[in-house]
Amino acid sequence: MANITPEEVIVTDFAVREHRSLWIDAWRRLISSNTARLGMFIVALFVLSAILAHYFWEYDPKVDLDYTLKLKPPTLVANEDVPSVHLFGTDKLGRDIFRRVVHGGWNSLRVGIVAVGISLTVGGLIGLFAGFYENINMTSLERIFLFGFTGLIMGILPAWAAAQPLQAVLMAGLGVAAAYFPNFHKDSINRLWIFAAAGGVVTAVPSLFAGSLVTLVCGVWGILTGALLSRPLEGKFFSNVMMRLMDIVLSFPGYLLAIAIVAFLGPGLEKGMIAIGIVSIPVYARLTRSAVLAVIQKEYILAAQAVGEKHGRIIFRHLTPNILSPIIVQTTMGLANAILSAAALGFLGLGAIPPEPEWGAMLGDSYRYLTSGAWWAVLFPGLAIMLSVLGFNLLGDGLRDALDPKLRT
């Protein structure tokens, strides 16, 4: 037996594994899953082809027109009838469908990203603040802001009725005062009476000039508002109002609401993005809020509060990173949904304005020629929609498994 020198022994300490960050862990889990790899491949294919086509493959939809090539089936080699190669055939204006499908990807991705950006930013912020202040007491500065804002909103009606902005300012002031003196006649019915009376006075007196009935209506409104402001409004109030608003948006079916918003804004790709973005705000708001509620009682939040960190810092430095995983998953799947909704709007003629290439609009353009046998004009744009949506969904599925091993089933 030969002597073994110490250098030849590879010491493996099985108790301590190499240090890896959570994200690297998640990434390894992600690329070890077949379906996630498939999803990544499809997404990469669409993203790359869209970007490359947009920057390196010139296409001007306004001059793309050739009636001699109207509705030709797909060809792989050039022949006498069709002198050029059309992988996916041509549409009713003789345009190459392959080219339009590839360029359409740019528009679909843009819609997806902008729409998800809108709903993620607005919905995410609403959810973050609603979930946070539902559980954490507001600081006096925040309470002043909340009360002042509530007063301002409530003061708009009397200000409008009496045709002068003074009441809104006075009501805001009353709100600030209510927040500034939270202990003034606390736990006593007197607080209610005092604030109600103050509210009545600050709205009724400035509207004396506008007529006696105006004074009466404003005064009643002011008394009610004053009574509301005398209550110890907390984050729960804010959260309730916000979530109720989200419920209202959610009680409209997505497509109809999007169609109505587009009808209001006018057709166009940009309007479509906004409509789809608005429609899915509540999804993100609810998701973020429930994610916040799941971690808000954790020790690190308590610790951050205990050392006196500012609320903004707790929200964005401690809370946000810890609720990222469900939001990343929802964002990926949201991209899929946005692409699908954009295609639906385009199909109904409410999305991209022709001749701009967009998958849904291409379908809507060509489906009347289905009965005359032009299947290629419908098949390929639809396949592009389905595959890209499937890609994002597969990726989102894989991300869910990778980011949250507890959910792994």
Next chain:
Amino acid sequence: MSNYIIRRIISVLPTLIGVTFVIFMFQRLIPGDPAVAMLGEHATEESIERLREQFGLNRPLFLDREALADGDLAGFFDSQYVRYMKRLFSLDMGESIHRRIPVAETLAIRFPATIELALLSMFIAIIIGIPVGIISAAKRNSAIDSISMVGSLVGVSMPIFWLGLMEIMLFAVLMQWLPAGGRLGTGIEIKPITNLYLVDSLLMGNFQAFKDVFAHIIMPAIALATIPMGIIARMTRSSMLDVLQEDYVRTARAKGLGRGLVLFRHALKNASLPVVTIIGLQMGTLLAGAVLTETIFSWPGIGRWVYDGILGRDYPIVQGGTLVIALVFVGVNFFVDIMYALLDPRIRYD
């Protein structure tokens, strides 16, 4: 329990008020003057003004400041919104601007058409989605599992209008097996009893008519069913997997019960709660989201009707149709919540 139901009803009220408010805002914010839409481009100023007067379109939207300044309290509240709410409470939905048919009348015909389509789609989605989910969970990580899960993801990713077009191309244009659109073939009479034609034709005992109705409804129903099918299959699978890890399932297997018995008697029962929830939620989406399917198959339902109403500025239709859809939506969600509380005694709501 009844306490919970009452509190839940109260919490729905602000949502309902908000819904009516949003619907009101939409029909007023959509550009275009309804009076001009009604009379056409060539109407005289005078007749337009008279019509605006007649429909109250010359009133302010919410509150009348000038009436208040004049000391007229009733005039202060006499606005378009208040009139609209009054009409709602007296269940008067007005009549279509273009066709002059009462909205409620059209609704009574069109709403059952959408319901029939949605119910059949949901039926298809359930009888395929749930077994697929159960099998995937039982054969976890097998080839069957992977295939059916990717398959259900394809279902979720399906642009239903495209699937509908492909169906038409295959079965109506190429094979000529099924009609490409509509609800009823020519020359077939159905006595409307429930206005669900499948039920009506059976009630009449007319199997010829039933066959025809079925041939018309099956393609749109399948197109509409793909997305909920995928969602139900995935939900069933993950919920079953959760339950199959429980101790009582292991105990049942250990004491010698058969695999199938444990799967269906023990596991499925306890896994069904989230599945029932998702079915309820999808039902609302189906009822409402049928716009696209109805467009492609010229199905005379409510989604298509509202869509045409929005484009044609037919405000009463938009208002009545959206209201019914939103009410069904809110109602289904409410029902699901209550069912949840009834089905799962572990959940305490007070």
